[in-house]
Amino acid sequence: MKKIAFLATLLFFQLTSAQDSGTTQTASSIELKKNEIKFDVVALIAMSKFHVSYERFLNNDFSVGISGVLNASNKNKEDFDNGFNETLPQYEVNPFVRYSLSKSAVSYYFVEAFISVNGGKYRELRRFTEDGYGYWDAVEDNYTDMAIGGAAGYKLYIKEKFGIEVFVGVGRNILNMETSPTYVQRVGANFGYRF
Template sequence: MRKLAILLLLFSFGFSWAQEQTSPMVNKKNEFRVDVLQALAYGKISVSYERFFEGSFSVGVNGNFSNSTRIEDDYNNGFRNNIPRYEINPYVRYALSKSKARYYFAEIFASANGGDFKEIVRENSGGNGFYTIKETQYNDFALGGSLGYKMYFKDAFALEVLVGFGSNLTNKEMSPDVISRVGINLGYRF
């Protein structure tokens, strides 16, 4: 009787392992995503590509390009002194859950970002002082971390929720202090 129970246990373990290995998610290594939250709330175009490895790790890159009239109006009316135009974010992720279809993840990212900066400066001309607005462009580099949750539908369509923050490191007097990675992404895994 024990031999039969052990044989059935080994057979069921082997069967479940074979099903896990033949899952369609294991063969799909690439994913493309679009951030709908950034598009609707901020007028940003945000797209991502992710490559999955055999274990729990994946790598990817995200690109953001801003064309928001609301942020542009705030910048032009003096409510903000910088306006981010682009971000390129390479990242490394680690899945915190065992499931391939629904899991939490942690992410470390870097960010190359840039945009426009303006400041009021005092200038002198012929003994008279006056103030002007000086506009320049900035470029900066940031490091940060994120947490998120991802789920798949029909082994191909992804829904991802992501929250993370980083800090600019090199040009702090012109660039934003904090880089945020907040989004709701829709994607396709292939």
């Protein structure tokens, strides 16, 4: 009976050490790939936003990247044209830095700090005077602003190269607050390829 218990214990330790070495091998092969290109398919289908990102991994904990967003939503444009929204965001360029909260390179939670250079159209009511009569009219113009914000998310790799990540965050515009939106959303469900 003692021999069976000893063999079972030995087999258990052998299996756990084999799993640990397999995890280390997978993690090290992912860590050798320092670049990733990502597309947000959900935003394209649901909101007509084209969102693409590039991420460069500096080490196990930190990465930097840049993402770009183009808004081509007809619904948002119609809402703006009909006066339901004061602003129509059209583009964003977001440099970011991320910190991994987990030690695994295959699946981990992260936090992110970002800057968003964003722009689009805005509409405001202005008072005009003509021939001694005053009147109000809606005036449309372009805006450009910069937001600072943060986000949190989760990333998972499949077969050491295909990444799935979800994140949510918000930033606040700081330059042209009278014409641009107060807040900028940073939300995504990206599918990527790491190389």
